[in-house]
Amino acid sequence: xxxxxxxxxxxxxxxxxxxxxxxxxxxxxxxxxxxxxxxxxxxxxxxxxxxxxxxxxxxxxxxxxxxxxxxxxxxxxxxxxxxxxxxxxxxxxxxxxxxxxxxxxxxxxxxxxxxxxxxxxxxxxxxxxxxxxxxxxxxxxxxxxxxxxxxxxxxxxxxxxxxxxxxxxxxxxxxxxxxxxxxxxxxxxxxxxxxxxxxxxxxxxxxxxxxxxxxxxxxxxxxxxxxxxxxxxxxxxxxxxxxxxxxxxxxxxxxxxxxxxxxxxxxxxxxxxxxxxxxxxxxxxxxxxxxxxxxxxxxxxxxxxxxxxxxxxxxxxxxxxxxxxxxxxxxxxxxxxxxxxxxxxxxxxxxxxxxxxxxxxxxxxxxxxxxxxxxxxxxxxxxxxxxxxxxxxxxxxxxxx
Amino acid sequence: xxxxxxxxxxxxxxxxxxxxxxxxxxxxxxxxxxxxxxxxxxxxxxxxxxxxxxxxxxxxxxxxxxxxxxxxxxxxxxxxxxxxxxxxxxxxxxxxxxxxxxxxxxxxxxxxxxxxxxxxxxxxxxxxxxxxxxxxxxxxxxxxxxxxxxxxxxxxxxxxxxxxxxxxxxxxxxxxxxxxxxxxxxxxxxxxxxxxxxxxxxxxxxxxxxxxxxxxxxxxxxxxxxxxxxxxxxxxxxxxxxxxxxxxxxxxxxxxxxxxxxxxxxxxxxxxxxxxxxxxxxxxxxx
Numbered sequence: 195x196x197x198x199x200x201x202x203x204x205x206x207x208x209x210x211x212x213x214x215x216x217x218x219x220x221x222x223x224x225x226x227x228x229x230x231x232x233x234x235x236x237x238x239x240x241x242x243x244x245x246x247x248x249x250x251x252x253x254x255x256x257x258x259x260x261x262x263x264x265x266x267x268x269x270x271x272x273x274x275x276x277x278x279x280x281x282x283x284x285x286x287x288x289x290x291x292x293x294x295x296x297x298x299x300x301x302x303x304x305x306x307x308x309x310x311x312x313x314x315x316x317x318x319x320x321x322x323x324x325x326x327x328x329x330x331x332x333x334x335x336x337x338x339x340x341x342x343x344x345x346x347x348x349x350x351x352x353x354x355x356x357x358x359x360x361x362x363x364x365x366x367x368x369x370x371x372x373x374x375x376x377x378x379x380x381x382x383x384x385x386x387x388x389x390x391x392x393x394x395x396x397x398x399x400x401x402x403x404x405x406x407x408x409x410x411x412x413x414x415x416x417x418x419x420x421x422x423x424x425x426x427x428x429x430x431x432x433x434x435x436x437x438x439x440x441x442x443x444x445x446x447x448x449x450x451x452x453x454x455x456x457x458x459x460x461x462x463x464x465x466x467x468x469x470x471x472x473x474x475x476x477x478x479x480x481x482x483x484x485x486x487x488x489x490x491x492x493x494x495x496x497x498x499x500x501x502x503x504x505x506x507x508x509x510x511x512x513x514x515x516x517x518x519x520x521x522x523x524x525x526x527x528x529x530x531x532x533x534x535x536x537x538x539x540x541x542x543x544x545x546x547x548x549x550x551x552x553x554x555x556x557x558x559x560x561x562x563x564x565x566x567x568x569x570x571x572x573x574x575x576x577x578x579x580x581x582x583x584x585x586x587x588x589x590x591x592x593x594x595x
Numbered sequence: 596x597x598x599x600x601x602x603x604x605x606x607x608x609x610x611x612x613x614x615x616x617x618x619x620x621x622x623x624x625x626x627x628x629x630x631x632x633x634x635x636x637x638x639x640x641x642x643x644x645x646x647x648x649x650x651x652x653x654x655x656x657x658x659x660x661x662x663x664x665x666x667x668x669x670x671x672x673x674x675x676x677x678x679x680x681x682x683x684x685x686x687x688x689x690x691x692x693x694x695x696x697x698x699x700x701x702x703x704x705x706x707x708x709x710x711x712x713x714x715x716x717x718x719x720x721x722x723x724x725x726x727x728x729x730x731x732x733x734x735x736x737x738x739x740x741x742x743x744x745x746x747x748x749x750x751x752x753x754x755x756x757x758x759x760x761x762x763x764x765x766x767x768x769x770x771x772x773x774x775x776x777x778x779x780x781x782x783x784x785x786x787x788x789x790x791x792x793x794x795x796x797x798x799x800x801x802x803x804x805x806x807x808x809x810x811x812x813x814x815x816x817x818x819x820x821x822x823x824x825x826x827x828x829x830x831x832x833x834x835x836x837x838x839x840x841x842x843x844x845x846x847x848x849x850x851x852x853x854x855x856x857x858x859x860x861x862x863x864x865x866x867x868x869x870x871x872x873x874x875x876x877x878x879x880x881x882x
Contacts, residue, residue, distance in 0.1 A: 232811060235710035365855070391854045398815050400858070401611075401805050403604050403736075404850035411597070425712040425807055432804070436733040438724045460714045 221260035222518050222525055225283035227276050227294040227304070230267040233397060236424050237296045237503050238267075240456070241318050244500060244507025247489050248515075255515035259523035264289060268296070271366075271396045271422075273303030280304040284311045290525035291316065291517070293510050296503070297396060297422075298322035298367045305329040312527040314517070314534070318510040319503055322367040323375075323586035324593040326554045331527065333534040333553045335513050335546070336506040337473050338584035339371035339420070342449030345471040345559040345579055346418060347379025350447055353561065353577065354469065356380075356415035358388050362405055363420045365392035372420035372449065374591065380418075388412055396422045402433040409444070410437055416445045423451035423501070428461060435464045450475060453564060455501040458571050465571055468564045473557050474502040474543040475573040483542035502543075509541045513548070545581075554584045599730055601848060607736030608805070609843020610743035613836050615802045615816065616823040617750065618794030624830025625767050626784055626791075628678065629686050631693040633795050633820055634813030635700040640666045640796020641808040642704060645713040655718050659800050663793040670792030674785055682784070697813045704810040712809040715800065735804055742801060746794075747836040754832060763787055767830065822865045827875055834877030838868075841876075 226245075228238035245263070248255070264287050266279035276295065283289045284307065292308065293316040295301040301320035305328035308315045317325065317334040326332050350356045359380055363369035369392070377387045389412045394400030409417050417439065419430055434446050446452075450472025458465060476487050476499045486508065490500045513534060518525070520533035535550035544558040561577035586594040619633040640662040647653045647661055677696075681689050717735065725734040754760035766773040766780045774780050799808065806816060827838035842864055849860040868876065 239710065393854060394858060399807050401608055403608065404847045405854055407600060407604055408851045408854065425809065428712065428714065429807065436735060438731065
């Protein structure tokens with residue numbers, strides 16, 4: 195009896211030790227939720243490659259700890275598929291941290307799961323300003339729509355001397371956010387927004403002709419457009435030129451979503467003169483970015499170009515690496531969030547940090563103009579605002595309170 | 596707002612609908628085959644154009660012609676190997692088969708060319724604005740209106756005024772009778788199918804400027820093809836034409852004045868039209 199009891203105890207103790215040992219050797223599981231198929235497939239490719247390039251250029255960033263990426267397809271922008279994927283990653287795959295999230299609805303739909311399951315999430319794109327308010331488990335390395343929208347509203351008055359503006363936007367949360375951000379800054383500086391036109395959703399590229407026709411008939415000084423980057427942006431450039439809005443004296447401005455770097459050359463001369471505010475473009479002149487773009491072209495072809503989503507994937511991986519090393523591979527949720535708060539990094543887009551108060555990114559906003567140089571289109575830097583916070587939360591606007 | 600430019604814009608968007616859908620009206624209406632892979636042929640046509648222009652330096656119009664013949668020929672292979680086995684099958688079988696085919700096409704294009712949108716560089720004479728005398732308007736919209744009008748006239752003449760058209764109509768109305776009169780219905784359907792697919796390819800190419808072109812094209816626009824064909828009435832080329840114009844113009848005008856409505860108008864219009872006329876605007880009753 196006695197022997198067998200001791201034996202049992204010993205067995206229990208041994209198995210505990212075994213569990214503890216596996217916990218120590220455990221790799222950190224990162225759930226990656228991106229639209230690998232469907233209308234956002236190119237975005238997923240940009241982010242995914244950005245993550246790969248980070249791992250390649252910084253093989254020691256994770257220290258002695260192993261990281262396993264578990265990728266899931268969030269397909270269309272509705273948020274429903276992303277939520278299902280997040281649920282599966284948390285319950286089945288038992289991931290330690292989540293990342294990805296291209297579309298705002300994806301992050302919005304998943305936010306309550308982050309809170310309930312206490313899983314930190316590093317947002318790599320989704321730009322609706324108030325997303326970070328939805329869960330204390332969210333940190334964002336990408337941007338808020340207010341970063342570019344607010345900067346562009348101010349620059350439209352100060353740099354472009356515009357007095358009137360029409361806003362056209364894709365009718366979903368980040369689009370409405372962009373409208374609010376631009377309007378707030380434009381009107382605070384003495385301009386007037388004379389019309390705001392919702393232009394279909396993010397799921398498919400609409401024919402922009404009727405919306406642009408309406409904008410043209412209002413004869414504004416600037417036409418501020420937010421649409422999802424990529425194919426929407428290409429269609430915007432085409433329609434703007436085909437309707438002769440440039441000749442009518444209407445300047446097209448917007449966040450850098452309008453000038454996805456990997457589509458810029460394909461836009462041709464249509465894009466020359468376009469002015470955007472954004473936190474990254476592939477032509478940024480700094481050493482880190484040069485190395486980033488160089489590696490990208492070496493790995494994915496001379497015609498491939500990283501855009502802002504790529505750099506967000508890169509920075510997101512950097513943030514996760516920082517958290518993994520800070521937590522010594524044991525990703526306790528509160529500790530991980532504390533490690534992310536205040537994190538600073540020298541990114542290809544310039545210096546960035548996570549604001550400890552809002553868990554949102556602080557970074558530079560670059561004002562650029564598309565110009566033709568030696569047969570190529572490049573984004574010429576015409577101004578920079580340093581260390582920009584999300585103005586929506588700074589000003590406590592609407593849902594950002 | 597300028598009514599002439601609104602009307603022209605609406606006509607152009609109607610023409611896009613017509614050009615991409617008319618091929619489906621041929622296969623689905625005339626042959627009674629539920630061909631949901633129509634958009635797949637349109638997409639493949641668009642890719643033929645893009646690749647031919649990029650790699651062989653073809654200009655836009657010859658590339659369109661090439662796409663027509665290439666896709667028509669490709670579709671004959673599919674028709675003989677696959678489609679012809681399902682002519683007498685139930686509609687559900689046809690739907691499942693053609694949807695499966697769409698997935699195969701989408702995956703094949705993604706694998707072979709990549710997920711990104713392809714841009715068809717229009718020739719200079721189709722770009723920018725054209726001065727019409729009383730107003731200037733987007734050149735490509737005007738070109739679409741001309742192309743669509745020519746297409747409907749050609750198809751109408753072909754089906755209503757030629758022997759071949761008469762045979763096809765006879766075979767559609769009563770297959771057994773047509774066969775016993777010595778018409779080779781099998782071959783006729785092969786030709787009609789090739790024509791429908793070739794038209795899809797041309798539609799994919801001409802419409803790409805407005806609708807874009809990527810591997811998800813076939814499913815994204817499937818609803819539009821079906822709407823236009825359903826509202827126009829099955830098998831009626833002229834019906835499809837007027838339905839496309841009607842929907843295009845109304846959708847365009849409503850989008851200008853009530854942009855908040857988004858894509859809802861096109862569906863609401865379809866609902867109302869089909870409630871009022873279940874067989875389509877120009878469809879035959881009781882067939």
